[in-house]
Amino acid sequence: MELLEQLSHCIEFGKINQASPYPPDMKGQDGADELAKMALDQGIGANDILQKGLVPGMEKVGVKFRENKVFVPQVLMSAKAMNAAMEHLKPFFQSGEVTRKGKFVIGTVAGDLHDIGKNLVSMMIEGSGWEIIDLGVDVSTEKLMETIKANPDCVVGLSALLTTTMNNMADTVRKIKAELPNQVILVGGAPLTDDFRKEIGADFYSPDPQGAVEYLNSLVA
Ligand code: B1M
Numbered sequence: 001m002e003l004l005e006q007l008s009h010c011i012e013f014g015k016i017n018q019a020s021p022y023p024p025d026m027k028g029q030d031g032a033d034e035l036a037k038m039a040l041d042q043g044i045g046a047n048d049i050l051q052k053g054l055v056p057g058m059e060k061v062g063v064k065f066r067e068n069k070v071f072v073p074q075v076l077m078s079a080k081a082m083n084a085a086m087e088h089l090k091p092f093f094q095s096g097e098v099t100r101k102g103k104f105v106i107g108t109v110a111g112d113l114h115d116i117g118k119n120l121v122s123m124m125i126e127g128s129g130w131e132i133i134d135l136g137v138d139v140s141t142e143k144l145m146e147t148i149k150a151n152p153d154c155v156v157g158l159s160a161l162l163t164t165t166m167n168n169m170a171d172t173v174r175k176i177k178a179e180l181p182n183q184v185i186l187v188g189g190a191p192l193t194d195d196f197r198k199e200i201g202a203d204f205y206s207p208d209p210q211g212a213v214e215y216l217n218s219l220v221a
Pocket of ligand 1: 117
């Protein structure tokens, strides 16, 4: 198997490094950590490592997660493998040699402390080549506005898991849109529907991370 294909395979199956016992059928083999370093040592460009190794692997995970063929723990292992490889690419992001598709500002809305789903969405979007600004949980409209103003070309993603905090999401989206009508806002979270998204004036609703990835990528296609 070609090196970048091997790297993609490690991301897809969550093989972090040689020492990692997971997945059992890859025990003792090189993982994303070693392969990313090897690729750089062989002169493969950091951008190619990201676009042809990491991104395709993460995309496969996103599709399998949507189809219920893998579950949260497997996605977390894939994200860990991706992070191990990304460590080697960091200097190239900093130097500007590797460019991202854009900035994605994400947070769970005010009053809401649920972050497992939000983190999965964030990891999948990062894995598809976007820079992430994760504001965490219980994010106020003021904090969001401040971050959007500091990153004017960003796309915003909001998550809500409680029927009560859906009201806060509505409030936040309306306030952002009133001040910045062209700001693109994507929403998600278990109690949401596309009708709710329309009602509050957000641009897109995705029930899962892969839908969010596909929507974001469509914006820069
Ligand atoms: Co809470 N909780 N919880 N909880 N909790 C729910 C959501 C609840 C449905 C449980 C229940 O009663 N059956 C219920 C909400 C009921 C309602 O509002 N209708 C509930 C409640 C009531 C509460 C408290 C009020 C309980 C209390 O204290 N009385 C309290 C509220 C705290 C607060 O937020 N202010 C509370 C607290 C907690 C914990 C802290 C204990 C913990 C959160 C830990 C954490 O997140 N770090 C917790 C948990 C774990 C849950 C359940 C069990 C699991 C949520 C989860 O992580 N799911 C949940 C019940 C359940 O869902 N079975 C429940 C897994 C995750 C991968 O899925 O978050 O849906 P999900 O994310 C998905 C999609 O929704 C989507 O992609 C993700 C991956 O597929 N998605 C997006 C999410 N965000 C997206 C954003 C996008 C796009 C897609 O674009 C931006």
